[in-house]
Amino acid sequence: MLTPEEVAQYHETGQVTPALRLDLDVISAIEEKVEALFAKRTDFAELDLADSLVEIDRSWIEFGKIPEILDSVEQLLGENLIVWAMECFRKKGERSKVVPWHQDGCYWPIRPLESCTVWIALDHVTPENGCMRIIPGSHKGRRLLTHGITEGDHVNLRQTVAADEMPDVEPVDIVLEPGMISFHDVYTVHGSAPNNSGTRRAGLSVRYMPSSSYYDRQLALELPRAPSGSRH
């Protein structure tokens, strides 16, 4: 469970890294599946991003049902939750991709737009290997900022907050150890730099929404997709 201070921090900044840590056995189990998948799927390895994990293999859903995580997300979104997507951002350590500044909500046809991402660290994640960075407080207006498209194969997501919409706030690095978890809001501006450190930087993103929201399949056809074709 999150402490009242951790819940307050999530609402204040749009992100929290609680004291909660997953058992390293769970991290090893995730890691094993991640490595097997990236070994098989060169398209994912090239992009540093694997998506539609549950569609590929139903057993991924088990990592969305970890009781400590469910209890924590319940404190943020309410008690009726849907795990609606799961992706892995695995930067290999060389020629890795940039995740441009974005709000997740600009990709997602969820209405009313509410979602929380749980990013489970599989590695030591630091500024040197391209940790996630967030703009604190950027979620507060509950407004989707204008995004433009960043072209090029140096990015694995293309949507980028327009320069004149970018909040004038210092980014915060989300530094994590294996088993630590970051929770971020659907409106929080975040991104990450490339990883040329020579060592892997991987995290599993599990996306939750409250069951009071729905996935609008018509809107899904109209919203832009990530280069992988994913609904990141």
Ligand SMILES: O=C(O)CCC(=O)C(=O)O
């Ligand atoms: O892993 C990263 O660098 C970015 C992750 C991200 O954008 C997300 O999980 O929403």
